[in-house]
Amino acid sequence: MQTEVGISDKKKFLEGGDIFSLENIGIRFENKYALKNISLKVSKGEILFITGVSGAGKTTLLRVLAGEIKSSEGKFKFNDRDQFITRVFQDLRLLQDQTLEENLWLSFDNFIYESKREFKKEMQNYCRFFSIHEMLNLKVSEANGGLKQQVALIRALLSRPQVLLLDEPTSSLDTEKALKVYEILDFVNSKYRTTCIWATHNRELIKKFNGRIIYLDKGKLIYSGHACFI
Numbered sequence: 001m002q003t004e005v006g007i008s009d010k011k012k013f014l015e016g017g018d019i020f021s022l023e024n025i026g027i028r029f030e031n032k033y034a035l036k037n038i039s040l041k042v043s044k045g046e047i048l049f050i051t052g053v054s055g056a057g058k059t060t061l062l063r064v065l066a067g068e069i070k071s072s073e074g075k076f077k078f079n080d081r082d083q084f085i086t087r088v089f090q091d092l093r094l095l096q097d098q099t100l101e102e103n104l105w106l107s108f109d110n111f112i113y114e115s116k117r118e119f120k121k122e123m124q125n126y127c128r129f130f131s132i133h134e135m136l137n138l139k140v141s142e143a144n145g146g147l148k149q150q151v152a153l154i155r156a157l158l159s160r161p162q163v164l165l166l167d168e169p170t171s172s173l174d175t176e177k178a179l180k181v182y183e184i185l186d187f188v189n190s191k192y193r194t195t196c197i198w199a200t201h202n203r204e205l206i207k208k209f210n211g212r213i214i215y216l217d218k219g220k221l222i223y224s225g226h227a228c229f230i
């Protein structure tokens, strides 16, 4: 796959305003705050990293954005309900007794692709890019964690979401592969203007990233800005 977009200081042209706006959001589990006073705006077409130590609230924030948890405090707005959201969270949601390829085909949609051929070509391009094209006949239950993560990501990309929410999508991948994941997200972000919100611990990745990150600490948003200042 040609990804002329690399990890560099390529400027994004953001138009269309905010897709998410959160105002003083609070989430409690058993009376303990997982998120507290979170105010955040995410622009359409932005790539945003969420970082912070374990337990800081990254997954909880992604679940709020995905509409899986309703906050009892503050205001949450998803400003364009027509936008199609896809998530790649820790559960991956792959069908265990099916092959990797069969799982990828779950993203086939007549409304997006003109033909199965077009879908297959795109699928092969992504799989070649990640060098997993010769492993697609494996059953999910036979695949290792890294391979499963890549398939879950490719399946998400094949559904051509307008918003992609990712929770540690590279936790089982080495840095080289993690950078490829970033490269492909940068590519779809440029091609389809996909808004990507990505929670990660991976410092190598954050160091290379040229956009905005937010840093959570004990449920509070303590930094929002350029990655180089963290």
Ligand SMILES: Nc1ncnc2c1ncn2[C@@H]1O[C@H](COP(=O)(O)OP(=O)(O)OP(=O)(O)O)[C@@H](O)[C@H]1O
Pocket: 029, 030, 033, 034, 052, 053, 054, 055, 056, 057, 058, 059, 060, 061
């Ligand atoms: N469903 C839940 N029930 C009870 N407590 C929860 C639940 N989900 C999260 N928490 C708590 O909320 C806090 C934030 O958790 P969260 O999973 O969002 O952190 P995280 O930053 O994603 O951590 P990690 O890096 O380990 O994935 C933690 O104290 C966690 O124990």
Ligand SMILES: [Mg+2]
Pocket: 058, 059, 060, 167
């Ligand atoms: Mg988490």
